[in-house]
Amino acid sequence: xxxxxxxxxxGASAAMADKQLQAxxxxxxxxxxxxxxxxxxxxxxxxxxRRCASEVxxxxxxHLDFYLETxxxxxxxxxxxxxxxxxxxxxxSIVVEICRRRGARIAVKGKSMVSEETxxxxxxxxxxxxxxxxxxxxxxxxxxxERPSHLVGPAIHKNKEQIADLFMKHHDLGPRSLDNIPSIxxxxxxxxxxxxxxxxxxITGANALIAETGxxxxxxxxxxxxxxxxxxxxxxxxxxxxxxxxxxxxxGAILRVLAxxxxxxxxxxxxxxxxxxxxxxxDAGPEEFHVVLLDNHRSEILAGxxxxxxxxxxxxxxxxxxxxxxxxxGHAYGSVYVGPMGSVLTPLMEGMRxxxxxxxxxxxxxxxxxxxxxxxxLPDLLRRLRTRKWNxxxxxxxxxxxxxxxxxxxxxxxxxxxASGAAAVLASMLQGGKKRPVSSLNRMHGIKTHLPSPQGxxxxxxxxxxxxxx
Amino acid sequence: MYETLEALxxxxxxxxxxxxxxxxxxxxxxxxLELPDIVKPDPAWGGKDDPLSLLRVxxxxxxxxxxxxxGADAIPWHVSKILxxxxxxxxxxxxxxxxxxxLPWDEAGLSVIDPSGIASESAGVSRALCAVAETGxxxxxxxxxxxxxxxxxxxxxxxxxxxxQIVPSFEDLWGIIRPRYMEGDRxxxxxxxxxxxxxxxxxxxxxxxxxxxxRFELLLIDGQF
Numbered sequence: 001x002x003x004x005x006x007x008x009x010x011g012a013s014a015a016m017a018d019k020q021l022q023a024x025x026x027x028x029x030x031x032x033x034x035x036x037x038x039x040x041x042x043x044x045x046x047x048x049x050r051r052c053a054s055e056v057x058x059x060x061x062x063h064l065d066f067y068l069e070t071x072x073x074x075x076x077x078x079x080x081x082x083x084x085x086x087x088x089x090x091x092x093s094i095v096v097e098i099c100r101r102r103g104a105r106i107a108v109k110g111k112s113m114v115s116e117e118t119x120x121x122x123x124x125x126x127x128x129x130x131x132x133x134x135x136x137x138x139x140x141x142x143x144x145x146e147r148p149s150h151l152v153g154p155a156i157h158k159n160k161e162q163i164a165d166l167f168m169k170h171h172d173l174g175p176r177s178l179d180n181i182p183s184i185x186x187x188x189x190x191x192x193x194x195x196x197x198x199x200x201x202x203i204t205g206a207n208a209l210i211a212e213t214g215x216x217x218x219x220x221x222x223x224x225x226x227x228x229x230x231x232x233x234x235x236x237x238x239x240x241x242x243x244x245x246x247x248x249x250x251x252g253a254i255l256r257v258l259a260x261x262x263x264x265x266x267x268x269x270x271x272x273x274x275x276x277x278x279x280x281x282x283d284a285g286p287e288e289f290h291v292v293l294l295d296n297h298r299s300e301i302l303a304g305x306x307x308x309x310x311x312x313x314x315x316x317x318x319x320x321x322x323x324x325x326x327x328x329x330g331h332a333y334g335s336v337y338v339g340p341m342g343s344v345l346t347p348l349m350e351g352m353r354x355x356x357x358x359x360x361x362x363x364x365x366x367x368x369x370x371x372x373x374x375x376x377x378l379p380d381l382l383r384r385l386r387t388r389k390w391n392x393x394x395x396x397x398x399x400x401x402x403x404x405x406x407x408x409x410x411x412x413x414x415x416x417x418x419a420s421g422a423a424a425v426l427a428s429m430l431q432g433g434k435k436r437p438v439s440s441l442n443r444m445h446g447i448k449t450h451l452p453s454p455q456g457x458x459x460x461x462x463x464x465x466x467x468x469x470x
Numbered sequence: 471m472y473e474t475l476e477a478l479x480x481x482x483x484x485x486x487x488x489x490x491x492x493x494x495x496x497x498x499x500x501x502x503l504e505l506p507d508i509v510k511p512d513p514a515w516g517g518k519d520d521p522l523s524l525l526r527v528x529x530x531x532x533x534x535x536x537x538x539x540x541g542a543d544a545i546p547w548h549v550s551k552i553l554x555x556x557x558x559x560x561x562x563x564x565x566x567x568x569x570x571x572x573l574p575w576d577e578a579g580l581s582v583i584d585p586s587g588i589a590s591e592s593a594g595v596s597r598a599l600c601a602v603a604e605t606g607x608x609x610x611x612x613x614x615x616x617x618x619x620x621x622x623x624x625x626x627x628x629x630x631x632x633x634x635q636i637v638p639s640f641e642d643l644w645g646i647i648r649p650r651y652m653e654g655d656r657x658x659x660x661x662x663x664x665x666x667x668x669x670x671x672x673x674x675x676x677x678x679x680x681x682x683x684x685r686f687e688l689l690l691i692d693g694q695f
Contacts, residue, residue, distance in 0.1 A: 043511035137671030223682025
């Protein structure tokens with residue numbers, strides 16, 4: 001797992017200066033929030049559905065070893081193979097080796113966050129295997145050599161003209177017009193269909209692993225995951241160990257909240273349950289079925305105070321409702337997992353020193369916890385990470401000085417009230433009593449914002465007076 | 471470093487399992503007793519309708535079509551009418567399902583092709599396991615009779631079920647497929663399909679017809695089939 005950009009603040013500044021990104025992201029966020037409320041509203045007892053899904057996952061995590069062993073046994077019984085990968089490198093080596101044994105040259109991939117986490121594409125390319133992303137958005141960012149900027153809309157930072165240019169440059173299809181969205185999608189369909197047919201290996205993620213039947217559950221809207229798992233001779237599923245659930249019904253409980261939380265649908269277009277390889281020469285489907293399970297610090301997270309984050313089903317609700325993510329988009333985070341869930345998961349997987357700035361990308365409005373279908377207390381987890389970071393002494397010097405100065409003042413009420421009163425007067429004088437752009441913010445982060453001038457008296461002083469009067 | 475990927479996997483497995491077993495309490499199975507009772511969504515709209523009306527509404531919401539036909543013999547004529555209107559090639563891909571293959575396709579002006587011959591503009595017909603009224607989903611089971619390729623590679627997909635194969639809620643599906651798993655029927659792929667394929671990846675605009683079919687229609691048949 002890698003973190004490209006230097007830090008969140010720099011990434012955020014760049015994102016806020018990008019007009020295209022700001023317009024598209026704003027639109028996507030508005031659409032997704034509207035669809036989310038429609039989805040939640042379509043079930044009168046959504047709270048019960050949430051509770052049920054979280055309870056299923058909580059139980060499974062408490063007995064993860066047992067359910068993993070059950071799942072493994074069942075997959076083998078049904079003709080498939082299971083591999084364990086402790087690290088990202090392990091997963092990549094296992095997948096590359098499976099491909100090598102089949103002499104595979106061409107791979108197609110469905111959307112998989114775990115493969116992004118391990119950097120699987122680069123490992124495959126290094127081994128001389130051509131790999132094509134087949135989710136329309138993922139394919140577009142792959143052509144552009146960029147990272148997905150949103151879990152659900154990976155190419156949301158691009159407009160249709162930019163996508164049409166990319167297609168014109170990369171597809172050798174002669175003169176044609178790509179001036180509307182349906183023609184762009186149709187060309188993507190056509191080009192990718194060829195890839196599906198030529199591919200030796202199909203790689204997909206999993207939305208759940210069902211222990212009782214040894215099956216893999218996969219949800220898509222485009223149908224690309226199903227073509228990846230049907231046409232090539234080898235199907236490789238890559239998944240985190242935390243994705244296992246006990247029974248079919250339990251996978252159902254997760255499905256009940258998943259699509260509603262992403263797109264507001266009761267069910268996504270395609271939900272498929274795969275069990276083992278093809279049943280004979282007459283059957284369509286792969287000759288080999290492999291499941292590679294990734295740990296990458298999950299077993300350590302399970303042991304500690306952040307276990308709740310392992311319930312995450314990657315629905316993207318938390319980021320879609322996060323005011324910080326809403327203005328920065330995903331690239332600013334410089335990590336695979338973004339938004340509130342990413343700000344929890346990334347430091348735990350990569351270390352506080354590498355990604356300790358992410359838990360600070362939080363304005364404390366707690367919306368993420370309200371919308372999370374798995375009832376993960378994201379704001380608490382973020383606070384805990386900030387505390388951990390403080391205790392480890394990580395952070396820029398000015399921030400540490402500022403925070404300790406604040407702490408010293410805040411612990412002495414008299415001093416605090418005197419200082420806040422003085423600060424309000426000073427700020428009011430500096431701004432001349434008018435609304436003005438705050439120039440230092442403007443210079444640092446390209447933010448054009450007008451803060452109201454302080455009204456001279458801090459909140460506490462009228463409150464204190466009132467209390468004395470009572 | 472490791473001789474084979476099996477060795478690498480085994481080493482990883484040992485370390486992961488050791489960590490898990492150190493963390494987690496040892497509880498003897500059966501554990502299922504601890505699992506919560508599964509909660510069904512309480513629909514905020516239309517939940518009291520009969521299954522067929524509910525299915526119609528849910529399929530419409532997912533941009534799928536639903537047509538009631540009197541008998542199986544009407545299927546070829548209906549499919550032919552639609553394909554003609556779409557300007558599509560007059561051929562349908564069908565697996566080895568005898569019931570479907572023996573319908574009067576010739577008379578309706580259609581030729582039947584094998585799933586291996588599916589082209590980008592092809593249509594396909596397959597028999598489904600059931601339809602879920604509440605979510606507008608149609609459920610298919612893989613096999614040579616109705617191969618998965620027909621569900622995903624064609625441009626126009628027609629699914630056939632008998633009227634009594636409509637189930638009210640999604641949870642009813644498990645009652646249908648679990649006995650088959652238990653009896654040793656592997657069912658390599660169970661596809662739960664709700665409408666035609668779609669993407670919103672270009673400018674967050676919903677476009678129907680991504681990688682799978684552009685048109686998805688459920689045909690409801692009365693009587694035996």
